[in-house]
Amino acid sequence: MSEERADTGFAVELPVFTGPFRVLADLLLEQKIDVCDVPIAVVTEGFLRHARDADRWSLEEATWFLAVCAILLELKVGRLMPRHEAIDEEDLIGVSPDLAYARSMELAAFRRVTAWIAERLEREALHVPRLAGPPQEFAHLYPDVLEKVTAQDLARIAASVLRPPPVLDLSHVTPIRYTMAEALRAVRAHLERRRAARFRELVADCEERIQVVVRFLALLELYREGAVELRQAETFGEVEVLWEGGA
């Protein structure tokens, strides 16, 4: 996959950057521009428009675009969601779109081969082996197992055999320490005092991203109750919150 062939000629016009998407992608992957400042939906719409206007779809161009967008989305999700393993992001940055394209081809091949594996597993399950071991005439060959075994050893063995299957390891999931009740109280207090606020102000005291998310959910809850009115002048613009609740 050469750079020229993958070059889309597709250009974007965004507040942070105007020019060929290829250049934008490089800037993003080199971390010269923050991925959170790039609305991927807008870029995708632009790409679809560009593709429609062209005479016909270029498979390579589309695949390359998809590979880049997949990386950008994963980066963006990484930025927006709390995550402890910063290393993941570093590794993603190191992935070039061409490599991602190659990997997508590889994955397609692996998906094809899974059908073969599944079929073989199915067919082989019809062969039943004999698991009984030596017949009873050979019982005398079994060792005297208590020769070197203590009560402690036996307990350990029993524990290993009788232990229930391992529970799902959730250590990689960040516990959410912020409650909806706390968020509702904070939003209410602010709005009852000020009657109106921008979302940015409502989360100004938040220390973690997850706290912002919970505040946002609290806001939606208040909206559902009819306690607040929400306004957004433009896509990705500021969200304005007006207090409608009983004073």
Added chain:
Amino acid sequence: MTERGELRRDLEALLFVSDEPVPSAELARSLGVDRRQVDTLCEELARSYEERGAGIVLRNVAGGWRLTTSPEAAPVLERFVLASRHVRLTKAALETLAIVAYKQPVTRHQIASIRGVNSDGVLRALIERGLVTEVGREEGPGRPVLYGTTPEFLERLGLSSLADLLPLAPLLGAAEEGTAADGAD
């Protein structure tokens, strides 16, 4: 293949996966034929093994048909079992003994379910060694035999009663596969 050939094939497969004598009636049910026919087929099969000097023999013992190894192959088998299966046998025996000790009274079937493999041979070996014995029969269909440990088992471990077995609860969380393997060596 003739219908008779198919029956013989299925019969041989049934006997192959069984570790204990299978009553003709049970074979007949599985094959969808009558008992007499099963007995005739088994006799035929037994004769064919004999004629070709096979390493396996088919015998009618203890109320059922059972495949086992030819007595003439015993010397080679013993060498093979002692040389290469010994560690596996030890592990299987220890696991089975641990299950009987902590779960008694327990059926063969329960042991096999816990270990994930047929453990009848191991159980027999433990009985022969005087560590495990029949302690009764379970109520319910088939009234399966229940197994438990013997006084000799306690004595060998230096325990005065089953109540002295180490409690399992603290180990269930902490025990690692590694320690079990160590214990089996």
Added chain:
Amino acid sequence: MTERGELRRDLEALLFVSDEPVPSAELARSLGVDRRQVDTLCEELARSYEERGAGIVLRNVAGGWRLTTSPEAAPVLERFVLASRHVRLTKAALETLAIVAYKQPVTRHQIASIRGVNSDGVLRALIERGLVTEVGREEGPGRPVLYGTTPEFLERLGLSSLADLLPLAPLLGAAEEGTAADGAD
């Protein structure tokens, strides 16, 4: 009985008592002959089962010889066998298994990069099923664990070695051609 007949008898008995594939070298040691002779005898024995339409088959899987029941007898066996050996794997598990099989030794991270999603849960499930195992650690920062397939994986697929895996290269080509053709339409 001829010497060759005796060897074949002992070989059959050895295979009968084994609960896993037995490498030719191990059989050779027990029988006191060389590996080549064991392989020839096994092939003969396998053919003789086949010719008489036996209920058991002898195959070379996972680097060793193993007796199993004939697949044709499977319907009759179903009721008889304790636990079905059938493993139904999810799409994600199959995909991960394929990657481990063809890319081994491979790290968790490499698997995730190819699949585009975190695959730790699936990997753990494959390890629990005995299809995948840790095979070492990579040099370099963090020394990440390397994973590979187990002999059981080969056995479950009925392959004698990893070299018997379906070649991936033609599939890579097919992928490219296929999609390119689609794109040109």
